[in-house]
Amino acid sequence: MPPASPRRPVRVTIDGREVSVEEGSTLLQATREAGVDTPTLCFLETLKPVNACRICVVEVEGSRTLVPACSRKAEDGMVVRTNTERVRLSRRMILEFLASSVDISTSPAIQTYIERYGARPDRFGPPQPPSNTRDAARPGIHEPADGACAATVSQPAKIDNELYVRDYSKCILCYKCVEACGADAQNTFAIAVAGRGFDARISTEYSVPLPDSACVYCGNCIGVCPTGALMFVSEYNMRQSGTWDESRQTSTDTICPYCGVGCTLTLRVQEDRIVKVDSPTGNGVTHGNLCIKGRFGWQFVQIREKHKVVPT
Numbered sequence: 001m002p003p004a005s006p007r008r009p010v011r012v013t014i015d016g017r018e019v020s021v022e023e024g025s026t027l028l029q030a031t032r033e034a035g036v037d038t039p040t041l042c043f044l045e046t047l048k049p050v051n052a053c054r055i056c057v058v059e060v061e062g063s064r065t066l067v068p069a070c071s072r073k074a075e076d077g078m079v080v081r082t083n084t085e086r087v088r089l090s091r092r093m094i095l096e097f098l099a100s101s102v103d104i105s106t107s108p109a110i111q112t113y114i115e116r117y118g119a120r121p122d123r124f125g126p127p128q129p130p131s132n133t134r135d136a137a138r139p140g141i142h143e144p145a146d147g148a149c150a151a152t153v154s155q156p157a158k159i160d161n162e163l164y165v166r167d168y169s170k171c172i173l174c175y176k177c178v179e180a181c182g183a184d185a186q187n188t189f190a191i192a193v194a195g196r197g198f199d200a201r202i203s204t205e206y207s208v209p210l211p212d213s214a215c216v217y218c219g220n221c222i223g224v225c226p227t228g229a230l231m232f233v234s235e236y237n238m239r240q241s242g243t244w245d246e247s248r249q250t251s252t253d254t255i256c257p258y259c260g261v262g263c264t265l266t267l268r269v270q271e272d273r274i275v276k277v278d279s280p281t282g283n284g285v286t287h288g289n290l291c292i293k294g295r296f297g298w299q300f301v302q303i304r305e306k307h308k309v310v311p312t
Contacts, residue, residue, distance in 0.1 A: 042174035100124035106228030177221035
């Protein structure tokens with residue numbers, strides 16, 4: 001293949017500061033180049049932007065509406081403002097709507113943004129109760145069904161397998177899990193967005209239970225979920241019992257032992273026990289993706305039975 005031709009530089013003014021980025025870069029990349037911390041929820045570098053959450057919107061001179069920084073391409077001579085009152089109001093309203101309708105107790109990013117923008121979700125009603133105050137739907141019980149209206153977000157968590165829990169009362173419809181399960185990573189297409197408007201929700205095909213779907217349990221949807229709507233069973237059980245404590249956890253990178261691909265695993269360890277496994281998105285081998293063995297096949301490490309050795 002011939003070498004790619006170099007891209008011409010594009011000059012953009014961000015909050016009064018001129019920065020230069022490569023042609024084809026987004027405004028989000030330009031703002032980061034300028035040192036501006038632009039909030040994102042539905043965006044991930046390894047996934048195609050879907051413009052779902054709209055919290056990254058910025059003001060572009062000459063544009064009638066605010067534009068999503070995660071997908072809008074930078075153009076030469078653009079003048080962008082990221083912290084105007086119009087931008088702050090839009091972000092504040094989005095956060096208030098989200099936090100007043102879903103459980104954000106396991107979403108530290110949203111909580112941080114709420115504090116940053118002075119959002120008051122209580123203006124739109126009482127907050128959703130944390131999941132540990134709601135009864136979980138046990139295996140074999142699927143109420144409310146996957147087809148339940150997304151407007152009624154307070155619902156039991158779905159526990160229909162031994163690996164991960166789906167708690168859609170925390171789902172903000174960022175579509176990250178759909179993209180990770182689809183063409184951007186796994187190409188399994190076990191989940192998708194079903195319904196329209198207030199009835200939009202993440203669902204398996206024909207709303208079947210997860211074990212009956214096309215899911216291969218790679219867990220890549222868990223790795224990209226920003227709110228904890230998808231969670232390891234191990235983490236979920238520890239949170240329910242009140243023993244989950246991230247301040248006492250350590251992270252260690254290692255290489256998956258199951259095959260020769262060489263995927264990087266990040267082991268989350270608490271009290272000398274692995275409690276969950278993920279992979280760094282910046283890794284050139286995995287890009288944050290794993291298979292079922294890499295993400296869930298670590299229990300053998302914790303088998304510590306001592307076998308008595310009989311001398312011969």
